[in-house]
Amino acid sequence: MNLPTLVLILALLIAIWWLMRKRRETVSENEASNIRRPAANTEFHAVSIKFSDPVCAAARELTGRRFLATAAPKLPLHNCDVLECTCRFLHHKDRRANKDRRNPFGPSGLGGGTGAFDSEQRDGTDRRKND
Numbered sequence: 001m002n003l004p005t006l007v008l009i010l011a012l013l014i015a016i017w018w019l020m021r022k023r024r025e026t027v028s029e030n031e032a033s034n035i036r037r038p039a040a041n042t043e044f045h046a047v048s049i050k051f052s053d054p055v056c057a058a059a060r061e062l063t064g065r066r067f068l069a070t071a072a073p074k075l076p077l078h079n080c081d082v083l084e085c086t087c088r089f090l091h092h093k094d095r096r097a098n099k100d101r102r103n104p105f106g107p108s109g110l111g112g113g114t115g116a117f118d119s120e121q122r123d124g125t126d127r128r129k130n131d
Contacts, residue, residue, distance in 0.1 A: 045069045046095040051087045056080045059087050066095045 046066040051059045058077040067073070069091075076085035 044094045046092040047072045047089040048092065049073075049075075049087050050090040053086075054082050055086070056082045066092060066097065068095055 045068070047069050048064070048066045049059055049062050056077065056079070058079045058081075062073075062077075072089065075087050075089070076082075077087065080087075
């Protein structure tokens with residue numbers, strides 16, 4: 001073999017290696033883009049357990065309960081006695097089922113407090129005065 005042929009074969013091998021590497025990077029980027037990432041406002045992302053028949057008693061006890069996604073039990077549940085578990089998670093943006101539990105007509109109005117006190121509870125002295 002002469003030198004130009006050897007250089008041509010080496011250049012061809014490098015080109016094939018480079019193309020295969022680029023293809024592998026593209027495939028891994030596509031796989032990474034298919035992964036669902038949580039939205040930015042999912043600090044209180046919650047899940048509840050949804051099931052169909054047959055259902056175990058453990059899942060039936062958790063009906064209607066929402067768990068923070070990080071604290072949810074693993075499926076199938078620890079004491080599941082069904083041969084083939086049909087439970088799955090139903091996702092929610094928030095752990096609370098209702099939008100707001102405050103009463104807009106209560107003592108606190110729309111301002112936000114708890115509405116537990118009708119009058120001012122502070123005694124009027126400044127506790128930081130002696131600091």
